[in-house]
Amino acid sequence: GYRAWISDRIDESLATGKAVYYVPLMRTWQMDLLQIPGQGPNLTALLLRLQNGEALSTLSIGHYVEPHAAGFWQLRPPEHADDLIQADAWMLRELVSLVHAKNESGLTLVDCRGLPSEKVATVAVIADQLAARFEVPTCWSDQVAQKDLANLLAKLPNRCQIIEMQELCHAT
Numbered sequence: 001g002y003r004a005w006i007s008d009r010i011d012e013s014l015a016t017g018k019a020v021y022y023v024p025l026m027r028t029w030q031m032d033l034l035q036i037p038g039q040g041p042n043l044t045a046l047l048l049r050l051q052n053g054e055a056l057s058t059l060s061i062g063h064y065v066e067p068h069a070a071g072f073w074q075l076r077p078p079e080h081a082d083d084l085i086q087a088d089a090w091m092l093r094e095l096v097s098l099v100h101a102k103n104e105s106g107l108t109l110v111d112c113r114g115l116p117s118e119k120v121a122t123v124a125v126i127a128d129q130l131a132a133r134f135e136v137p138t139c140w141s142d143q144v145a146q147k148d149l150a151n152l153l154a155k156l157p158n159r160c161q162i163i164e165m166q167e168l169c170h171a172t
Helices: 002-015 043-051 058-064 089-102 117-124 140-155
Strands: 020-024 065-067 073-075 107-111 129-132 161-164
Touching: 002 020, 002 107, 020 089, 043 058, 043 089, 058 065, 058 089, 089 107, 089 117, 117 140, 129 140
Parallel strands: 020 073, 020 107, 129 161
Antiparallel strands: 065 073
């Protein structure tokens, strides 16, 4: 599934010596790849700084991340479950831009499970790659999902590479 695919991508990048930053844009109870965070400022504090119009730099991001035991960097999750879901789309885009700029030569993996489509689109347009599941619709909800995905793909710049997640998942 999604978790296995993301873990595989993280492991592949770490194996090549790249730094990996994992950015989950979802409710905190969905952040199943994160370990219990340590002490320090979290994403709620960062979002408040962005909302207040503070100009943040790539150096600022370092205050909000910590190493994960698996070898990647994780952002300390927000205080409330819905802080990221309720954040303005431009704030999420700025957050991702800052992390990506800090980790220019590595992998910044942004996980948007559960994020509203318009917010995914706002973040996705700055992506180098977008991974999605392309399944044959078997019911009405699958058709709706594929239509939303098609609308998202149409908004992406030509430089963005599309990756099919299903092809890369290991059989379990």
